[in-house]
Amino acid sequence: KAGVTQTPRYLIKTRGQQVTLSCSPISGHRSVSWYQQTPGQGLQFLFEYFSETQRNKGNFPGRFSGRQFSNSRSEMNVSTLELGDSALYLCASSQSFYEQYFGPGTRLTVT
Amino acid sequence: QQQVKQSPQSLIVQKGGISIINCAYENTAFDYFPWYQQFPGKGPALLIAIRPDVSEKKEGRFTISFNKSAKQFSLHIMDSQPGDSATYFCAPSGGSNYKLTFGKGTLLTVNP
Numbered sequence: 001k002a003g004v005t006q007t008p009r010y011l012i013k014t015r016g017q018q019v020t021l022s023c024s025p026i027s028g029h030r031s032v033s034w035y036q037q038t039p040g041q042g043l044q045f046l047f048e049y050f051s052e053t054q055r056n057k058g059n060f061p062g063r064f065s066g067r068q069f070s071n072s073r074s075e076m077n078v079s080t081l082e083l084g085d086s087a088l089y090l091c092a093s094s095q096s097f098y099e100q101y102f103g104p105g106t107r108l109t110v111t
Numbered sequence: 112q113q114q115v116k117q118s119p120q121s122l123i124v125q126k127g128g129i130s131i132i133n134c135a136y137e138n139t140a141f142d143y144f145p146w147y148q149q150f151p152g153k154g155p156a157l158l159i160a161i162r163p164d165v166s167e168k169k170e171g172r173f174t175i176s177f178n179k180s181a182k183q184f185s186l187h188i189m190d191s192q193p194g195d196s197a198t199y200f201c202a203p204s205g206g207s208n209y210k211l212t213f214g215k216g217t218l219l220t221v222n223p
Contacts, residue, residue: 004154033210043155043200043213056209090154097209098143102154 001026004093004103012109018079021106025072025093032074033100034066037088048097049074086110114138117201117214125222130188132199132217137182140206144177146186147200155200191221
């Protein structure tokens with residue numbers, strides 16, 4: 001089976017812009033989670049989707065949003081980018097929630 | 112409020128030695144206790160996980176020990192190899208909140 005794929009792998013944006021990151025889960029997986037990883041804060045939970053429904057959302061401002069499509073693919077969007085949004089954004093998929101498999105991440109740099 | 116405390120922050124062991132990483136948690140609703148391994152430039156990979164109905168689980172050189180009363184669980188890596196050099200995270204979850212709560216990570220270095 002192919003693993004979790006994330007696109008793009010690297011991204012450079014300017015403050016104030018918005019960005020959309022994409023995640024394709026492992027075939028058959030219906031749960032997709034997003035995490036932000038930074039050296040200072042570590043791995044922090046953003047949100048989790050199952051069958052197009054958001055089941056939980058982390059403590060991030062409303063500039064961070066996400067969605068899941070009927071084929072389980074997911075996107076996350078960050079509007080009005082700030083320097084502090086520079087991070088590795090990780091997507092993970094699983095059949096129900098447990099045993100999450102992570103993708104390689106999207107490295108976002110905000111200048 | 113730090114729900115998950117992982118220790119040590121870094122660990123250096125010799126090849127063939129035993130690596131032990133600990134994780135303490137506060138949330139008694141946690142019912143799933145995984146360990147993840149992350150190499151530089153890669154996403155975390157699930158290494159081993161345990162449910163609270165057992166006190167120990169072993170998979171190859173990796174063992175999880177779980178102490179429900181102490182609200183702690185640990186990862187033991189037997190016969191540590193240089194290829195085990197990576198960052199390890201505990202990430203318990205539960206209570207139907209559908210999120211992994213990651214520890215700060217332990218950087219393991221195994222010297223040849």
